[in-house]
Amino acid sequence: MAEQRSPGTVPTPRRLLERLPSITVLGPFVALLLAVLFFSAQSDRFLSGQNFSLILQQVLVVGVLAIGQTLVILTGGIDLSVGFVMALGTMVMTKFAVELGLPPLLSVLCGVAVTTGFGFLNGLLITRVKLPPFIVTLGTMNIAFALTQIYSKAQTVTGLPDALLFWGNTFRLGETVITYGVVLMIALYLLVWFLLSETAPGRHLYAVGNNPEAARLMGIPTQRVLLLTYTVAGLFYGIAGWLLVSRTSVGDPNAGQTENLETITAVVLGGTSLFGGRGMILGTLLGAIIVGVFRNGLTLTGVSSVYQVLITGVLVILAVTADQLSKRRG
Amino acid sequence: MEFRPNPQRTPPPNPDLPLDQARQPVTQAKVVLEARGLVKRYGHVTALDGADFELREGEILAVIGDNGAGKSTLIKALSGAIIPDEGQIILDGKPVHFRSPLDARRYGIETVYQDLAVAPAMTIAENLFLGREILKPGLLARLLRVIDKKRMLEEATNSMKDLKIGIRSMSQAVETLSGGQRQGVAVARSAAFARHVVIMDEPTAALGVKEGNMVLELIRRVRDRGLPVIIISHNMPHVFEIADRIHIQRLGRRAAVVNPRRISMAHTVAVMTGAMSPEELSPDELAH
Ligand SMILES: Nc1ncnc2c1ncn2[C@@H]1O[C@H](COP(=O)(O)OP(=O)(O)OP(=O)(O)O)[C@@H](O)[C@H]1O
Ligand SMILES: [Mg+2]
Numbered sequence: 001m002a003e004q005r006s007p008g009t010v011p012t013p014r015r016l017l018e019r020l021p022s023i024t025v026l027g028p029f030v031a032l033l034l035a036v037l038f039f040s041a042q043s044d045r046f047l048s049g050q051n052f053s054l055i056l057q058q059v060l061v062v063g064v065l066a067i068g069q070t071l072v073i074l075t076g077g078i079d080l081s082v083g084f085v086m087a088l089g090t091m092v093m094t095k096f097a098v099e100l101g102l103p104p105l106l107s108v109l110c111g112v113a114v115t116t117g118f119g120f121l122n123g124l125l126i127t128r129v130k131l132p133p134f135i136v137t138l139g140t141m142n143i144a145f146a147l148t149q150i151y152s153k154a155q156t157v158t159g160l161p162d163a164l165l166f167w168g169n170t171f172r173l174g175e176t177v178i179t180y181g182v183v184l185m186i187a188l189y190l191l192v193w194f195l196l197s198e199t200a201p202g203r204h205l206y207a208v209g210n211n212p213e214a215a216r217l218m219g220i221p222t223q224r225v226l227l228l229t230y231t232v233a234g235l236f237y238g239i240a241g242w243l244l245v246s247r248t249s250v251g252d253p254n255a256g257q258t259e260n261l262e263t264i265t266a267v268v269l270g271g272t273s274l275f276g277g278r279g280m281i282l283g284t285l286l287g288a289i290i291v292g293v294f295r296n297g298l299t300l301t302g303v304s305s306v307y308q309v310l311i312t313g314v315l316v317i318l319a320v321t322a323d324q325l326s327k328r329r330g
Numbered sequence: 331m332e333f334r335p336n337p338q339r340t341p342p343p344n345p346d347l348p349l350d351q352a353r354q355p356v357t358q359a360k361v362v363l364e365a366r367g368l369v370k371r372y373g374h375v376t377a378l379d380g381a382d383f384e385l386r387e388g389e390i391l392a393v394i395g396d397n398g399a400g401k402s403t404l405i406k407a408l409s410g411a412i413i414p415d416e417g418q419i420i421l422d423g424k425p426v427h428f429r430s431p432l433d434a435r436r437y438g439i440e441t442v443y444q445d446l447a448v449a450p451a452m453t454i455a456e457n458l459f460l461g462r463e464i465l466k467p468g469l470l471a472r473l474l475r476v477i478d479k480k481r482m483l484e485e486a487t488n489s490m491k492d493l494k495i496g497i498r499s500m501s502q503a504v505e506t507l508s509g510g511q512r513q514g515v516a517v518a519r520s521a522a523f524a525r526h527v528v529i530m531d532e533p534t535a536a537l538g539v540k541e542g543n544m545v546l547e548l549i550r551r552v553r554d555r556g557l558p559v560i561i562i563s564h565n566m567p568h569v570f571e572i573a574d575r576i577h578i579q580r581l582g583r584r585a586a587v588v589n590p591r592r593i594s595m596a597h598t599v600a601v602m603t604g605a606m607s608p609e610e611l612s613p614d615e616l617a618h
Contacts (some may be wrong), residue, residue, distance in 0.1 A: 198473040200463045207449045207460055210542045214447035217411075218461035219432040 026269055027322060028286040030313065035290060038296030043229035046300055049176035056182045059292035061086075062262045063185050063239040063285060067192055068119070068233030070284045074196075075209040076228050076276025077126065077133035080303035081118065081141040082237060082263050083256030087240035088148045090116040094157035094251025097164055112238030118144060119234020122225035141260070148251065148253050156249030167246035181243045186285075188239070193281045205229060210277025265291055265312060268319045275323070290315070359386040361423075362525050362558050363408065363439075369419035370403050375607070377403040378414065379582030385514050386528065390549065390559045392569040392590075394602055395579030401562050402531060404579065409441040410434030421526065438525030444532045446516040450505035454497065455486035457504050457574060457599075458519050489522035490515075495548070510541025521552045528552055530558045534568055546572050564594050575617040578602050589617040 040047040043169055065082050072079040093111030096102045102110070125136045167181035196202035207215040208225045216222050244255060270287030272279025291312060298308045365383035369376070377579065378400045388616075394455060396558065397402050401610040408419065418425050421437055428434045447557050448457050462483070465476040470476075477494030486500040495514040504512060513533060514596050521527050533549070534542040542565075549572060551560050563569050570590045578585045585599055588606035593615035598604035 085331070103366065151438060175394045195474070198476050198479075200465065203452070203463065203477065204461075207452060207456075210449040211447070213445070214449055216448040217443055218442075219430075220461045246483055279451065319378055 002211050011027045011028075025172045028290060029284055031269070032286060032290050032293065034294045035172040035297065039293065041300065042297070043300040046297055047106030049174065051296065051300075053176050053182070055289065056185070056298045057179055057247065058296065059124045059288045060171070060179075060181050060185050061240050061244045062259055062266060062291070063288040064188060064236055064243055065259055066266040066284045066288050067188060067281065068236035069270055070230050070267050070270075070279065070281050071192075071205065071236075072133070072233050073264075073267050073272055074205055074273060074276060074279055075226055077230075078137065078138040079225070079230070080134065080260050081120065081122065081144055081234060083259030084141045084144040084148065085115050085118045085234065085256075086094065086237045086244065086257035087253065088118070088151075089238045090245050090251050090252060091148050091152045091157070091253060093164060093241060094160055095152070097161055098157050098159055104161045108242055111241055112235065113214075115238035116234040117238065117243060120227070120231045122234070126230065127223040127226050152251070152253035154253055156253065158249075160245065160249060160251070164242070165246045165249055167243050168277065175268070178201075179246075181246055184239075184243070188236070188281060189285050196281055201225070206277055208243070208277075219260075262288075262291065264316065265316050268316055268323070271319070271323075273323050273326075274320065278318060287316060340550070358402050359388065361385070362421070363388050364420040364562075365404070366418050366420070368404065368407055368414045370400075370407065370412065370414050376582055378417075380417070381579070381582060382584045383577065384410070384587070385454050385558050385560055386575075389560055390552065390561060390572055391575050391577055392573035393560060393562045393577045393579055394564070394566075394569055394598070396603060399579040399602075402580040403582075404589060405441075405529055405531055405560065407561060408527075409439060411441075416469065419601060428507060431529035435523070438523075439527045439529065440520035440521050440535055441511040442513075442516045442528070442530040445480065446512060448471070448504050448516060451503055451606050453501045453503055454490070454507075455482045455500040456516055457515060458486045458489065458500075459504075462523070468570070485522075490518055493564060508541065509537055512517065513537060513541065517548045517552065519547060521548075521555070521557065523554075524557055526557070527560065528557050531562045532564070533561060534565055542568065566599065578608075580604060586611065587617045588615055601612050 008248035036047070045051060053278055064084060069079055069082055091111075092114045093107050095272070096107035096110050096192040097104045100107075121142055122133070125131050125140075126133050149161075167184060170177045170178055172178075195206065204215065204220045208222050212222055215225075240274050245251060265277060267279070267284050269290050270273065270279070270283030270285070270288065272283060287320050294311055294315075295308050299305075300309070338461060361384055362386040363383070364432070364580075365381065368378045368381040368383070370378040380422055381400060381404055385490060393401050393404065402423050403412065407414045409427075410431045411431045413427075413429060419428070420426070420581065421439075426437060428437075449460065449606060452460070459477075459482050460571065463475075464481050466476045468476045483500050487574065490497060490500065495511065495518060497511060497514075504515060507562055517528075517530070520530075530549070537545060549561065561569075561572070573590050576588045576590055576598065578588060581603060581604075588601070590598075590599060590613070593611070597611065597615060599607065601611065
């Protein structure tokens with residue numbers, strides 16, 4: 001019987017490497033804490049409830065999109081169609097409501113059905129035709145973009161009914177004004193966290209990402225898990241679209257163009273491995289907030305937005321490096 | 331390669347019994363899993379060419395053979411990973427038709443795959459219950475398929491205790507274990523769920539001497555709990571150390587079943603490679 005290494009022995013380089021997973025867990029917290037401390041020192045407007053509420057509103061859409069992206073990345077895949085599929089969904093919602101005059105909630109449902117359908121299509125192509133997720137979603141990204149432009153004739157939709165703007169409504173918590181959308185985002189994160197960590201389908205998603213062949217041999221319907229994952233991701237893109245419409249009060253055919261990379265940034269900063277099978281959904285929320293804090297803080301301290309992009313890039317490289325190092329261990 | 335029988339493993343003939351019964355005490359044991367005339371073709375390659383197979387109650391049966399002899403194909407047919415073109419598989423005297431590994435598992439046949447089939451980032455407890463998690467009671471919990479982590483942890487601890495695998499915490503990730511311990515987890519998983527048969531494809535390959543011995547010891551414990559075990563191995567000393575009978579697979583068929591307590595390693599290898607025909611073996615060397 002191989003003996004166990006007893007805890008508390010002298011830290012060798014190997015022992016330090018073994019602790020890396022905890023670095024990927026703690027990393028996001030530390031990064032967030034440092035950023036908050038730094039910006040609080042730089043600007044006295046930074047550390048206020050109202051400013052944090054604003055940051056949350058700014059990360060709302062990317063935050064909900066990143067839930068779908070996290071699910072996909074946990075299976076070892078990637079989704080490049082995220083922002084463009086959402087944009088198509090918002091065009092369907094707004095045009096159905098404004099131009100076809102459908103009841104607003106039915107229009108929302110149609111928009112969400114379109115994004116969910118796109119997720120299903122991604123899943124179908126990946127599981128049935130066995131194409132790599134990267135290529136499939138690159139293709140559907142372009143299809144969604146083109147459909148958005150064709151359908152909207154590149155026109156912005158305005159004059160939206162109130163129901164479409166619902167998530168922009170606010171309530172007060174003490175001094176701070178909070179939108180319903182922020183509450184929805186946090187609720188969705190908690191729900192997905194529960195499903196991933198406490199239910200059999202959630203654990204199967206991790207197993208499929210961690211070792212697909214083992215999952216298959218253990219009787220997990222791996223193809224069905226993948227198909228369901230991409231479909232559910234599409235559902236979240238639709239919800240994110242509704243949140244976007246609520247925030248901006250328009251249907252914008254050019255929305256969602258930077259969101260792909262931003263969701264991947266949030267996922268990676270949150271400590272989820274791009275190799276699949278490892279990571280936490282709540283880390284993604286932290287990752288999204290980190291990006292938001294940097295944006296907001298740098299803007300408040302009057303730093304040009306080019307530096308914001310630079311710093312985000314450096315953060316992503318750091319996070320991916322930690323991921324790669326912890327994978328190499330053992 | 332000279333083989334000297336291990337004196338402890340060679341029981342003295344019992345003078346009170348008729349000669350052939352004294353030598354083959356397992357003859358009366360019930361047949362648990364049987365295959366007749368299995369054929370499996372891949373294009374024009376015939377992997378199985380009318381293979382027979384017989385596993386008896388409470389035994390460790392080793393399956394040996396040259397590369398390409400059809401061992402893995404035979405075992406895959408028995409574990410539902412492939413469907414044979416011809417022939418039948420009989421479990422407890424009844425014909426069965428496995429269409430997937432899941433089918434075979436429903437009949438209590440568990441397989442330890444050569445690459446172990448574990449999810450390294452997940453905990454030992456999760457790996458033990460992968461694909462058959464214990465769910466919490468209650469309508470909503472059933473609907474959402476909420477898992478009972480506490481019970482899974484307890485039962486994992488118990489089944490590992492049964493097999494005396496020295497792992498402290500069932501909530502540690504499998505990737506933190508040594509190779510031997512991981513193999514132990516895979517063996518424990520099959521032992522914990524098997525009701526009928528445990529199949530192991532090369533369970534000691536790529537293990538150190540110490541880890542290899544640990545897994546052999548585990549296999550014996552599984553057998554001693556009453557489960558028959560099929561083990562594929564290229565490691566002759568291991569085979570002779572652990573097997574009650576040895577199934578020699580050659581050219582897609584069963585060439586012979588021999589008795590490791592009576593036959594030399596040299597003769598076994600000769601039959602396996604075709605240097606010696608099974609008819610040249612003395613009746614004493616065969617297992618009946
Ligand atoms: N999926 C397959 N497709 C084509 N041929 C196959 C396939 N599986 C097995 N074969 C062929 O069937 C024959 C028997 O293969 P099998 O894997 O059963 O041998 P084995 O006894 O397990 O050999 P080894 O000791 O190398 O594992 C070989 O000639 C092999 O090439
Ligand atoms: Mg083989």
